[in-house]
Amino acid sequence: MTRITEKQLILPSLFLMSLSKTKGLSTSELIPKLRDLLNPSGEDLDILKGRNDDKFSQKVRNLKAHNTFERFGFAEYKSGIVHLATKGEIYLQENMDKLRYLLVNDFQWNDLKEGLGTIQKSSEEKRKIEVFDETIMIQEGVKKLVETKIYERSSKLRKIAIEHYTKNDDILCDACKFSFNNFYGKQTGKGYIEIHHIKPIFKYQDEELDKTIDTALKNVVPLCSNCHRMIHRDWRNPLQVNYLIEQINQNGIFNRMN
Ligand SMILES: [Zn+2]
């Protein structure tokens, strides 16, 4: 897997600057804050030869050494402190929903990096992207917390995913085969399921929703609430669905419920 790039660090860094009282941070403040926010893993944590520093820290340091923020006009270094610029503030506001989506859905490190790259690339290409939001699907009742447009988009994906995965008038948990319909009875359980995003799902604004949904369907999976919670149990390390299935089959006392 590839290492995080400086460009992928821009948006989360601007976000952290915006949270600081002075809208500015030193590199030594930025490194642990970014680490906390993004929870890097794998090769990015490799220690540099002969130095008491890992590759992730080095990338953050390079933001300054390579004038990365300045090149985009997003932020400026003054006496060792990087300050959010107006252009950076606008860029952050435009992409806040996407950043939030990546951060709250506990994606794997590689998917998170890729997502940050997609956002970055879309702004360079001046092609706007939109997100679907998994948390909306879980908390469907809490409509007012999210932007209406994201809500509509995400519930459309949810509806299509449910239709796609419904077989013989029932939809089963992909991991344990639990059926809300059977367990609780039709009246209470029919049609209930949670939709897990395996990878972040983005849509270019100028693309048809229907076209994107085909791709989106490949990245979602229906899960019962227990399996979904197990997958997100450790937010720093969400499980792969296949790993959970293996665990159920090999280590679970009960066999799969099919
Ligand atoms: Zn399940």
Ligand SMILES: [Zn+2]
């Ligand atoms: Zn999920």
